[in-house]
Amino acid sequence: MQKVFDAMLGWVDARFPLIKTWEEHLSKYYAPKNFNFWYYFGSLALLVLVIQIVSGIFLTMHYKPDTQLAFASVEYIMRDVPWGWLMRYLHSTGASFFFITVYLHMLRGIMYGSYRGPRELLWLIGMAIFIALMAEAFMGYLLPWGNMSYWGAQVIISLFSAIPFGIGDILSEWIRGDFVVSDATLNRFFAFHVIAVPLALCGLVFVHIVALHKVGSNNPDGIEIKKNKGPDGLPVDGIPFHPYYTVKDIVGVAGFLIIFAAVIFFAPELGGWFLEHDNFTPANILQTPPEIVPLWYFTPYYSLLRATTEEMVTKGLLPLTIVMTILTVISVRNVLAKMAAVGIGSVVVVCLFIFEAKLWGVILMGLGVGLFAFLPWLDMSPVKSIRYKGWMFKTALIIFCIDFLVLGWLGTQPASGPNVILAQIGTILYLLFFFLMPWYTTFDKTKPVPERVTQ
Amino acid sequence: MSNDGVNRTRRQLIGVTAGLGAIGTGFAAVPFVLSMTPSARARAAGAPVEVDISKLAEGQMLTVEWRGKPVWIVSRTPEMIDSLKNLDAIVADPDSAKSIQPDYAKNASRAIKDKYLVLVGICTHLGCSPLAKLQAGAASGMGDDWLGGFFCPCHGSKFDLAGRVYKNVPAPTNLDVPPYSYVSDTRLMIGVDQKEGAA
Known part of the structure; x- marks a missing residue:
C-alpha cells in the first residue's frame, strides 16, 4: 500500500512541485514560537472567506438579480428552499464575522508593529484586501433589494458625485448604469459581488500569503527570528508551521465555530446589528427609511462623513491643517522638506475654502480607511512591538480604539444635537492618531528589546 | 543591469x-x-408624468414618481408663502443662484404659480429622500422656531417651503425643481418645460 502511494506521489512530484510547496509553506516554514491568541485571526479570516464563498455559491442557485424578483427570491430562500435559511444566515453572519476577524487581525498588526519593515508591502496588500472586502460587502448589501439596501446604495454611490469639475456626476451615472439606483445597478452589483471582487480577493489573499512567507511572520516581541539561526541554519526561535501552528489554528477554528454557530442558530439578526430591520421591507423609491444606517462595520467611517459640516471645515479642519503644517515645518530639518510642508499645507488651506463641506466629508471618509496604509512610514519608533513601546503609544492606541468604537456607535444614531459635536471631536482624534504618530513614536521612551523571543 | x-x-x-x-x-x-x-x-425611460392636482388640499403634499425619483407637489397656504421672506437670512442660497431649477422657477417662491411648489424629493447632499415637515412650530417635531419645510433624516439637512437649504447643514444647494408645466389649472405635466408666456 505504502509502495503504491509513494509511487503515485513520485509520479505527481515529477510533474508538479508538490513536496517542495508543502515543505516551503507548511512543514519547513519556520514561524516564531511565541505566537499568542492574537495570531488566530489571520487563519480565521481565511476560514470565513471559504465560508462566504461556499454559502454564496449555494445562495446564487436560488437568488434572482432582478428588482421585481430579488426581494421575493430571498424570502423564498428563507422559507421554501430546504436549508436555505442556513445558507443565508451563514452568509449574512459570515459578513459581520469577516469584519470582526479582519479588524482584530489589523489591531494585532498595529500592536506588534507587523507593518514595519520588511513587512510594508505585506501590510499594503492587506490594505488592498480590506478595501476589496468593503466593496464586496457594500455590493452584497444591495442584493436583497430591501429598503435599506436601496437607500444605502443611493447614498454611497452619491458619494462619488461629490467629486468636482463635473466628473462626479458622470462617474456615479456610470457606476449605477442609470440615473438612479435601478435594475441595471442591481444586476451589475450581482456580477461584481459573485465573481469580479471574490476573484480579486482570492488573488490578493494568495499574494498576501506569498509575501508573508517571503519575509516571515512577525511576533509579539517584534524580533526578527531569522537574525538568530542555529548551527543547522534554522531560526532557533522558530518552529515549523506544520504541525505546530496547524494544530494551534484548529483549536482557534473550533472556538470560533462555537461562537459563529451560536449566532447563526440563536441570534442571526443580533438585534439588528447583523441584519437591519429596515431591510425587511422591499425597496421603496419614494420613501427613505427614517434613518439610513449602514451595517456596523461601516459606521465609523460613516460617522466621519456625517461629522463634516461647514462648521467642522472652518473650525476643525482648518486649524488642524495649520497646526500640522507648523509642527511639520518646525520638526523637519531638510529645507526642501520644510518648503514642501508649507506648500502642501497652503494648498489644503486654499482648497478648504474653495470646495464645499460635502466633498470634505467624502475625503475624510476615504482618509478614515486609507490612513492605515501609511502606518509603516508614520511609526518612527525604534521598536516594533507594543511590549517595548512607552506610555505615549499605548495611550494613543487605547484612545484610538475607544474612538473607533464610539464613532461606530454614533454612526448608528441620529445625527443631531450633541451626537454631531461628539462625532466631530471623535473625527479630530481619529485623524490625530495618524497625523501625530511620527512625533509620539519619536519622543516615546522605549524599553530594550531582548535578543530572543520571550514566553 | 548592464547594457553591454x-x-x-x-x-x-x-x-x-x-x-x-x-x-x-x-x-x-x-x-x-x-x-x-x-x-x-x-x-x-424618462417619459413625462401628468398629475391631477384638483384634489390636493391646501397645506398638503402629493408624491409622484418621475424618472425613478420622487417628485413632490405641495399646495402652499398664503401663510406658508409669506413665511419664505423671513427665511432669506437663514438659508444658504436665498436667490437660488447656485441651485438647479428651470428659469421660470427661479423666483422668490421657486414656482410657476406661488401656490404650487414642485420639487425633486432627493436631498442634494447624498440622495436620501427628505421628510415633509410642512407644519410650522413644534407640531412637526422640529422645535418651536421651525417655519415649515423638509428635513433629511440621513444627515440632518433642513430645507424651507421653497426647497431652499438652511445654512450650516451638509446639503450644498437647494432641492432641484424639475421641468414642469401647467396643462390646465388643475393638471401638471412633470418633465415638460413651461412655454414662454404661458400660464
Missing part, C-alpha cells in the same frame, strides 16, 4: 511593440467601460 551586448535596434523595437500593445489594450477597454453607461432603455 544589447542589440539596440531590437530593444527599441520591443519598446515600440509594447507601446502599441498598450494603446491597443486601451482601445479594447473602451467597449467594456461604455457598456456600463446608462442603456438606451434607461435613457428612454
Whole structure:
C-alpha cells in the first residue's frame, strides 16, 4: 500500500512541485514560537472567506438579480428552499464575522508593529484586501433589494458625485448604469459581488500569503527570528508551521465555530446589528427609511462623513491643517522638506475654502480607511512591538480604539444635537492618531528589546 | 543591469511593440467601460408624468414618481408663502443662484404659480429622500422656531417651503425643481418645460 502511494506521489512530484510547496509553506516554514491568541485571526479570516464563498455559491442557485424578483427570491430562500435559511444566515453572519476577524487581525498588526519593515508591502496588500472586502460587502448589501439596501446604495454611490469639475456626476451615472439606483445597478452589483471582487480577493489573499512567507511572520516581541539561526541554519526561535501552528489554528477554528454557530442558530439578526430591520421591507423609491444606517462595520467611517459640516471645515479642519503644517515645518530639518510642508499645507488651506463641506466629508471618509496604509512610514519608533513601546503609544492606541468604537456607535444614531459635536471631536482624534504618530513614536521612551523571543 | 551586448535596434523595437500593445489594450477597454453607461432603455425611460392636482388640499403634499425619483407637489397656504421672506437670512442660497431649477422657477417662491411648489424629493447632499415637515412650530417635531419645510433624516439637512437649504447643514444647494408645466389649472405635466408666456 505504502509502495503504491509513494509511487503515485513520485509520479505527481515529477510533474508538479508538490513536496517542495508543502515543505516551503507548511512543514519547513519556520514561524516564531511565541505566537499568542492574537495570531488566530489571520487563519480565521481565511476560514470565513471559504465560508462566504461556499454559502454564496449555494445562495446564487436560488437568488434572482432582478428588482421585481430579488426581494421575493430571498424570502423564498428563507422559507421554501430546504436549508436555505442556513445558507443565508451563514452568509449574512459570515459578513459581520469577516469584519470582526479582519479588524482584530489589523489591531494585532498595529500592536506588534507587523507593518514595519520588511513587512510594508505585506501590510499594503492587506490594505488592498480590506478595501476589496468593503466593496464586496457594500455590493452584497444591495442584493436583497430591501429598503435599506436601496437607500444605502443611493447614498454611497452619491458619494462619488461629490467629486468636482463635473466628473462626479458622470462617474456615479456610470457606476449605477442609470440615473438612479435601478435594475441595471442591481444586476451589475450581482456580477461584481459573485465573481469580479471574490476573484480579486482570492488573488490578493494568495499574494498576501506569498509575501508573508517571503519575509516571515512577525511576533509579539517584534524580533526578527531569522537574525538568530542555529548551527543547522534554522531560526532557533522558530518552529515549523506544520504541525505546530496547524494544530494551534484548529483549536482557534473550533472556538470560533462555537461562537459563529451560536449566532447563526440563536441570534442571526443580533438585534439588528447583523441584519437591519429596515431591510425587511422591499425597496421603496419614494420613501427613505427614517434613518439610513449602514451595517456596523461601516459606521465609523460613516460617522466621519456625517461629522463634516461647514462648521467642522472652518473650525476643525482648518486649524488642524495649520497646526500640522507648523509642527511639520518646525520638526523637519531638510529645507526642501520644510518648503514642501508649507506648500502642501497652503494648498489644503486654499482648497478648504474653495470646495464645499460635502466633498470634505467624502475625503475624510476615504482618509478614515486609507490612513492605515501609511502606518509603516508614520511609526518612527525604534521598536516594533507594543511590549517595548512607552506610555505615549499605548495611550494613543487605547484612545484610538475607544474612538473607533464610539464613532461606530454614533454612526448608528441620529445625527443631531450633541451626537454631531461628539462625532466631530471623535473625527479630530481619529485623524490625530495618524497625523501625530511620527512625533509620539519619536519622543516615546522605549524599553530594550531582548535578543530572543520571550514566553 | 548592464547594457553591454544589447542589440539596440531590437530593444527599441520591443519598446515600440509594447507601446502599441498598450494603446491597443486601451482601445479594447473602451467597449467594456461604455457598456456600463446608462442603456438606451434607461435613457428612454424618462417619459413625462401628468398629475391631477384638483384634489390636493391646501397645506398638503402629493408624491409622484418621475424618472425613478420622487417628485413632490405641495399646495402652499398664503401663510406658508409669506413665511419664505423671513427665511432669506437663514438659508444658504436665498436667490437660488447656485441651485438647479428651470428659469421660470427661479423666483422668490421657486414656482410657476406661488401656490404650487414642485420639487425633486432627493436631498442634494447624498440622495436620501427628505421628510415633509410642512407644519410650522413644534407640531412637526422640529422645535418651536421651525417655519415649515423638509428635513433629511440621513444627515440632518433642513430645507424651507421653497426647497431652499438652511445654512450650516451638509446639503450644498437647494432641492432641484424639475421641468414642469401647467396643462390646465388643475393638471401638471412633470418633465415638460413651461412655454414662454404661458400660464
